[in-house]
Amino acid sequence: MxxxxxxxxxxxEQRAPARRSRxxxxxxxxxxxxxxxxxxxxxxxxxxxxxxxxxxxxxxxxxxxxxxxxxxNLIAGSLASNRSRVVAIIVPTLANPVHAQPVEGLGDALRADGYQVLVGTTDFSQEVEEALVRAFVGRRVDGIVITGGRLSAASRTVLKAAAIPVVQLWELPRIPFDMAVGNSNIDIGACVARHFAERGYRRLAVIGHVQKSDTRSADRVTGFLAEAQRHGLPAPLVMEVDRPMLIRDASDLVAALRREEVRAVFVTSAQLSVVLLLNARSAGIAVPGELAIAGLESDLSTVVSPTLTAVRVPAYELGLQAGRLLLRRMAGEKVAQKRIDTGFEFNVREST
Amino acid sequence: MxxxxxxxxxxxEQRAPARRSRxxxxxxxxxxxxxxxxxxxxxxxxxxxxxxxxxxxxxxxxxxxxxxxxxxNLIAGSLASNRSRVVAIIVPTLANPVHAQPVEGLGDALRADGYQVLVGTTDFSQEVEEALVRAFVGRRVDGIVITGGRLSAASRTVLKAAAIPVVQLWELPRIPFDMAVGNSNIDIGACVARHFAERGYRRLAVIGHVQKSDTRSADRVTGFLAEAQRHGLPAPLVMEVDRPMLIRDASDLVAALRREEVRAVFVTSAQLSVVLLLNARSAGIAVPGELAIAGLESDLSTVVSPTLTAVRVPAYELGLQAGRLLLRRMAGEKVAQKRIDTGFEFNVREST
DNA sequence: GCGCCATTTGTTAACGCTAACATGTGAGCG
DNA sequence: CGCTCACATGTTAGCGTTAACAAATGGCGC
Structure with a gap:
């Protein structure tokens, strides 16, 4: 031996002095x-x-x-074994915790199995998304998570050819491209509208936050309107905001709500709802006495006064679930349940 | 043809029926x-x-x-060329935008050159950080960005052997391991203390946000105390909070500040500062009449009333700069300026 | 018309690892 | 005591690309 x-x-040691040595x-x-x-x-x-x-x-x-x-050298290992042990996730932005948290959840779900996470941000651009999909497939990721339910034809082709598991996040298409983890934004809107109806508020409003190619807010509005109608309420006032809320915008909104004699408003974005609440209060409007406000959960929901009735969407858990689905598929398992509805919490507090 | x-x-089509076919x-x-x-x-x-x-x-x-x-197949390309065109970034968490934004900045800086970003979150654990460093080096990343100035001996050894460019983020060690991009938290503390002194406030306080192994808040406190002393002010009251702020904690803090007759307080975390401001107001304390408050910038700084005097740290730009440094080094350039101080903005508003 | 060099294309051999197959060893069993 | 089988280890040949070298072509100056 x-x-x-x-x-x-x-x-x-005889290290052949071959002309090549890379x-x-x-x-x-x-x-x-x-x-x-x-x-x-x-x-x-x-x-x-x-x-x-x-x-x-x-x-x-x-x-x-x-x-x-x-x-x-995991690069060499990946080439030889045809498994990279890398998964990718595409999100619109990391500045918004609601999109950053699934990335963390995904990482936590996969860390123990030796997987790493590649991230790409699109800033809501479809072209960037396509480029990222190609780049990630080129890196032979073992799985990929994509925010949103819309997938361009080009991306579909590339993903199909790559034959890797794909999870769509946040939305639950009737027929997902492969798998989907999300919650029903229509249900969220309906839930809030039902709450308003039960509280006896009749004149309602909903403020949507329009963000390029993000249909989540629109779905919440849709669900809200449908449920309001079901309860025989007058058609709610619908307003939309398309940029980060500034204090002066909120004042205008508050003035409009007062003018229209709105009794209860659902704001479909976290920051907006807090801003509206603070503004209403400084405009001397009693909440919920004169105006009830419901919004989306943030760190500040329980901090403002009155505390904010809010819907909490489980962002971190979404990433975790997506990771678990990918793991099962990458281990060769078949996954029967291809759509996972992670639901949401509705936290009723003082503002309604 | x-x-x-x-x-x-x-x-x-003659696909040799060789016994092997991988x-x-x-x-x-x-x-x-x-x-x-x-x-x-x-x-x-x-x-x-x-x-x-x-x-x-x-x-x-x-x-x-x-x-x-x-x-x-970029995996095969990486193996052959010995360049992965991947860079890694290690952050404590992605739930906090201040740490998520550098990831986005890094990605934006590198996208055009065909680089992708691997992220790892440590949840402030040194062991996890070491494991991530090993994993990333194993994947032969071309460069790596690490949050924080402390690097374990094990990580140093591995990084040294890998001979790849490294950027430390947020802190500016006198002698960086390789390169560093950050700002001086001591300067931040000093800047706020100077502002308080100029306004004529004498009885000061500083509330730190202690987070495992994160020395940024501590440095701000240090700078604040030093500058207060330089201006001949009585030693400020120092308080620390070690968990996400709840509304009742804030009430206790407000009570303590009142009891100690504090005239101006610097809160070293973004969320805490807003929470404190809201609490002080609902406790009937005039801001800044009775108590001046300065904090760290967030979306809500200009939304609350009174608007909050705050320090803005350029998180996204940090990532961008880190990416640019890496690009230069990966292109083979020497980088003379190994420490980049990105500075900060001090936005004086109504609360002081 | 000839050599020189820039431009374009081709050939060969890695890059560092693992799948697939091959072989060796000893325990268990009738 | 020979046979089978599980287990441990070794050998061979890629994985799909690119670096390094080789060679062919053609333009240009003199």
């Missing part, structure tokens, strides 16, 4: 193998399937790895 | 080469260095690529 080892060592100079699996007096394959097995390696070899390999400071 | 193509096609069945560069009647290397050149390929060949290759639906 020792002799064999010697010979190997010598051979390695090596990176980094420690390779071969170096560990030599140091542990086993074959490269056994080292590879030790790292991927430790149960298939005997105790004596395992010990020597572990020692050798730390002795020579080996960090496996 | 057509004949040549035919023959090649036939050859591809192919992925996906379109390879070879397939494009055959369809365009050039060598694989020319296709590779067309993709990486288009200027080195003649116009006729370029045209045929472009057509062939879209005809056969080729998506280059």
């Amino acid at each position: 020792v002799d064999g080892f010697r010979v190997d060592t010598d051979m390695s 090596g990176t100079g980094r420690v390779r699996i071969e170096d560990v193998a030599r140091a542990a007096e086993v074959s490269a394959q056994t080292v590879s097995r030790f790292l991927r399937h430790p149960d298939q390696v005997g105790p004596a070899a395992s010990e020597r390999i572990a020692a050798a790895i730390s002795r020579v400071g080996y960090v496996p | 057509v004949d040549g193509f035919r023959v090649d096609t036939d050859m591809s 192919g992925t069945g996906r379109v390879r560069i070879e397939d494009v080469a055959r369809a365009a009647e050039v060598s694989a290397q020319t296709v590779s050149r067309f993709l990486r260095h288009p200027d080195q390929v003649g116009p006729a060949a370029s045209e045929r290759i472009a057509a062939a690529i879209s005809r056969v639906g080729y998506v280059p």
Whole structure:
């Protein structure tokens, strides 16, 4: 054995002065193998399937790895095994926690299995999304999570050819491209409208937050209107805001609500709802006495006074669920339940 | 021409029934080469260095690529070229926009050059950080951005061996591990203290937000205290909060501030400062008449009433700068300026 | 008309790892 | 005591791309 080892060592030293040498100079699996007096394959097995390696070899390999400071080249491993152990997620922006949190959830779901997360932000641009899909497929990600229910034809083609699991986030298309995790924004709107109806408010309003290619707010408005009609209420006032809310916009909105004698308003975005509440109060409007306000949950919902009745969408959990679905599919399992409705919480507080 | 193509096609059909066949069945560069009647290397050149390929060949290759639906395998490319065109960023959490925004900035800085971003979140755990560093180095990322100035010995060793550019974010160590982009939290604290002194407030307080292994808040407190002393003010009251602020905590804080007859307080976290302001007002304390409040910038700074005097730290720009530094180094440039202070804005508003 | 060089294209051999197959070893069993 | 089988380990040949070198072509100056 020792002799064999010697010979190997010598051979390695004869470093043929071949005209080519592209090596990176980094420690390779071969170096560990030599140091542990086993074959490269056994080292590879030790790292991927430790149960298939005997105790004596395992010990020597572990020692050798730390002795020579080996960090496996996962790029080479990915190429050889045709599995990258990387998943990608595409979100419109990371500045909004509601979109950043699923990324964290996804990472947490996958970390234990050795997967890493590639992120791409689109700023709501369809072209950027297509470019990202191509880039990620080019990197041979094992799975991909895409925010939103709309997928361009080009993206569909590329994803189809790649044959990797895909999870659409936030929306629940009747027939998902592959899988989908989200909640029904129509249900959210309906839930709030029902609450207003039960409280006896009749003159309602809904303020939507229009963001390019994001239909979530629009769906909430739709659900709200449908439910209001079902309860025989007069058609609610519908307003839309298309940019980050400034204090002066809110004043205008408050004035409009007062003019229209609105009794209860549902604001479909977290920040907007707090801003509206603060503005209404400083305009001297009693909440909920004169105007009831419901919105979306944020850190401040329980901090403002009166506390805000709000819908909480489980953003982090969405990412977690998406990760679990991907894991199952990447492990070769079939997934029967292709649409997961994570639901939402409706926290009734003082503002309604 | 057509004949040549035919023959090649036939050859591809003879699929030798070799005992081994690990192919992925996906379109390879070879397939494009055959369809365009050039060598694989020319296709590779067309993709990486288009200027080195003649116009006729370029045209045929472009057509062939879209005809056969080729998506280059970047994993194989990375292995061969020893460049992954991936950079990694490690942040404590993505739920806090202040940490999520640099990720977006980094992505935006690198997108145009074909780089992608791998993210890892540590939840402030040093062990997780080490594991992520190892994993990212294993994936042979071309550069890495790490939040915070402290790097464990293990991480340093691995990063040293990997010989890749590293950017530390938010803090500016005297001697960075490699490069650093951040701002001086001591300066931030000092700036606010100076402002208070100039306004004539004497009895000061500072409320820190302690988060495991995050020294930024502590540095702000340090700078604040030093500057207060320089102006001959009595030693400010120092308080610390170690969890997400709840409304009742804020009430306690407000009571304590009143009891101690504090005239001006600096809150070193964005959310806390808004919460404190709202609480002080509902407790009937005049702001800034009885108590002046300065905090950190958030969406709500200009929304609350009175508007909040706040320090804005340029989170997105930090990521952008980090990306630019990495790009230069990855292009082989030497970077002389290894510490970049992105500074901060101090927005004086009604609350002080 | 000849050599020189820039431009374009082709050929070969890695890059560092793992799948697939091959082989060796010893325990268990009738 | 030979046979089978589970287990441990080794050998071989890629995975799909690009670096390095080689070669063919043609324009240009003299």
